[in-house]
Amino acid sequence: MTRSTRYRTLILGAGAAGMMCAAQSGPGTLVVDHAKAPGEKIRISGGGRCNFTNTGCDPEAFLSENPHFAKSALSRYTQWDFLDLVQRHGIAWHEKTLGQLFCDGSAKEIIAMLRSEMDRAGAALWLRTEIGDVSRDGDRFSVALTREGETHRITCEHLVIATGGLSIPKMGASGIGYRLARQFGLGIVPTRPGLVPLTFSGAPLDRLRALSGVALPARIHADGPAFDEALLFTHRGLSGPAILQASSYWAEGRAVSVDLDPGGAVLPALKEARSSAGRKSPGTILSRHLPARLATALLDEVELPRTIGDCADADLERLEDRVRRWTIAPAGTEGYRTAEVTLGGIDTAALDSKTMAARACPSLFAIGEAVDVTGWLGGYNFQWAWSSGWAAGRAISALKSPEAI
Numbered sequence: 001m002t003r004s005t006r007y008r009t010l011i012l013g014a015g016a017a018g019m020m021c022a023a024q025s026g027p028g029t030l031v032v033d034h035a036k037a038p039g040e041k042i043r044i045s046g047g048g049r050c051n052f053t054n055t056g057c058d059p060e061a062f063l064s065e066n067p068h069f070a071k072s073a074l075s076r077y078t079q080w081d082f083l084d085l086v087q088r089h090g091i092a093w094h095e096k097t098l099g100q101l102f103c104d105g106s107a108k109e110i111i112a113m114l115r116s117e118m119d120r121a122g123a124a125l126w127l128r129t130e131i132g133d134v135s136r137d138g139d140r141f142s143v144a145l146t147r148e149g150e151t152h153r154i155t156c157e158h159l160v161i162a163t164g165g166l167s168i169p170k171m172g173a174s175g176i177g178y179r180l181a182r183q184f185g186l187g188i189v190p191t192r193p194g195l196v197p198l199t200f201s202g203a204p205l206d207r208l209r210a211l212s213g214v215a216l217p218a219r220i221h222a223d224g225p226a227f228d229e230a231l232l233f234t235h236r237g238l239s240g241p242a243i244l245q246a247s248s249y250w251a252e253g254r255a256v257s258v259d260l261d262p263g264g265a266v267l268p269a270l271k272e273a274r275s276s277a278g279r280k281s282p283g284t285i286l287s288r289h290l291p292a293r294l295a296t297a298l299l300d301e302v303e304l305p306r307t308i309g310d311c312a313d314a315d316l317e318r319l320e321d322r323v324r325r326w327t328i329a330p331a332g333t334e335g336y337r338t339a340e341v342t343l344g345g346i347d348t349a350a351l352d353s354k355t356m357a358a359r360a361c362p363s364l365f366a367i368g369e370a371v372d373v374t375g376w377l378g379g380y381n382f383q384w385a386w387s388s389g390w391a392a393g394r395a396i397s398a399l400k401s402p403e404a405i
Contacts, residue, residue, distance in 0.1 A: 002144075002151045007124075009396055010143055010156040012131060012177070014038035016114075016385035017368025018162030022125075023117035024393025030154065031118070032129040032145060034172050039111035041164070041171065045382070050107030052086065053079040053386070054379035055099035061376045062384065063248055065189050069348040070373045070384065073356070077390040079383050089113040098229075100378045134159070134180055139363070158363050158396050162389070165342025165369040166191060173336070177370040178346065185360050187347035189372040193339030194248040197239035198256065198330040205331075207297065209235050214291045218242050219262035224249025228262050233294075237330065244377050247333060248343060258326040260298075265289055267320040270308065274316070278309020282319065290323070298322050341381055345372040355395035356388055365392040 008028030011018045019038060022031045037043070042050055054061075057079045059071045083101065086093060091113060092104035103109050118125065132144030132151075141159040145152045163177035178188050200208055211233035218231035220242040232240035238256075246256060266289050273285040282304050286295040302319050305311050336342070346366045350358055356371075358364040367388040375381040 002153050004153045004155070007154060007156045009158040009160065010141065010154055011160040011162055012143075012180075013160075013162035013164060013368070013370075014125060014127070015040070015162060015164055015368060016042055016382055017370075017389040018160070019111075019114040019118060020386050020389030021160055021162060021365075021367055021393040021396075022123040023114060023121050024390055024397060025121070025123070025158070025160075026393075026397035027122045029121065029123040030126065030156075031123055032126045032131070032147075034128065034130055036128055037111075038125060038127065039114065041168070042111050042382075043107050044171075045107055046102050048107055049102045049105070050110045051096075051100050051102050051379040051382070052093075052110055053082050053101050053383045054376075055079060055095070055101065057375075057380055057383045061380050063194075063343060063374045064348055064372050066348045066372075069351075069353050070387075072353040073387040073391040074383070076354075077387045079379075081390075082383065082386045085117075086110070086113065089116065098378055131176060134183065136184070136361070141363070158365065158399070160392060160396075161346070161364070161366040161370050162368050163370050165345060166336045167193065167339040167342050167369075169336055177366070181346045181350075181366060181370075184358065184364055186350040186358055186364075186366070189344040189347050191342050191344035193333050193336050193341075194343040194374050195244040195340035195377050196247045196333040196335070196338055197234065198237050198243055198247055198250065199332050199334055200237040200328070201331040204328055205237065208233055208237055211293055211297060214294050215240060216260065216291055216294065217262060219259035220246040221257040221259075222246040222250040223254060226257075226259075231258070231260075236334065241377055244340065248341075248374060248376075250330065250333075252332070253329070255327045255329040258328065259324045260290060260294070260326065261320075261323050264324075266323050267316060270311070270316045270319065271313075274308050274311060278307060280308050281306060282308050282311060284308075286319070286323075340377065341374050342369055343372075343374045345370050348372050354391065356392040357395060365396070367392045 007030045009025045011031040014031045014033035062070045091109045129147040135142045140155050143154045161177045212235045214233045219228045227242045227245040229241035231242050356365045368385045
């Protein structure tokens, strides 16, 4: 037996964007999700403390086929607006490096805040709910849902795709949002893993694997801006925040540039030691500025005199070149299994940047990670979820029902 229920708005996905949208979209809203709890990516983010936004959420920190698309939503609901919401709910927070804002306590506080906002707005939440066929009949959508063994047929005026991307499939990530977008004529920008560790093979991997566990500040560049953050050598290749950031700009077959001394301290230190400690080895001096295992590995690739005092300027410059201008070609990435986000997605050309509504079907909306807007590491993607969800929710709340027209 199928139960039929009518709602004004149906939001597919109880993640960050979906819950934010529900808090703004007005009465008669239902949010559905396959998970057993809402906001699962919020819960695990930031080591359990949720890096919920960033003080520097400029449009330049977001990747998209249309780099201007995100500007409207980001400017109308800013990081300061979300921070104000956090503070009104009494959630203690702190700022870490590079403008990253975290909860002092638990990420669950952000989820509870969003649930409270949904309750205030009168939105309903169905969990452990599977989405079946979706169709449009006149001015309404019809969606088949399965919940607790029962089949429901939901009719709604507005349908919101807030299903996220393909990253972290163990949490149930799927391409259902892209399938629905295609069904209603929206284009899809090819997807790939973003904010993801880089992997290597063959001889390069052997060299990197020998350094597994070594971490240090570095500057990484891969066909985009350079990122000055931590670098981590792993048994599969390279990771750490600097690599995750650069991975979103990396293209298969291209090399990545690595600067292991972004502050430029090594060459002056080597030259100073040549005058003041000439009997010491280059390795002893280099290991004062780089992890010892890394210093040894670099010196194995550069033939130098035994003592720093016997090194000519050309010798030291060759060593500095190895430290600061290291180029290596990844074989690939660790994929969606460990990717924090999905690059690409629903083509922004099909959406109104102010309302997030589909141009060809104005009662259909797409928000959050499902859309071809991807931010940097550090709270930017949550801010896109808040901003796009807010924009869609406000647009929906302003629309009149067909009966009222």
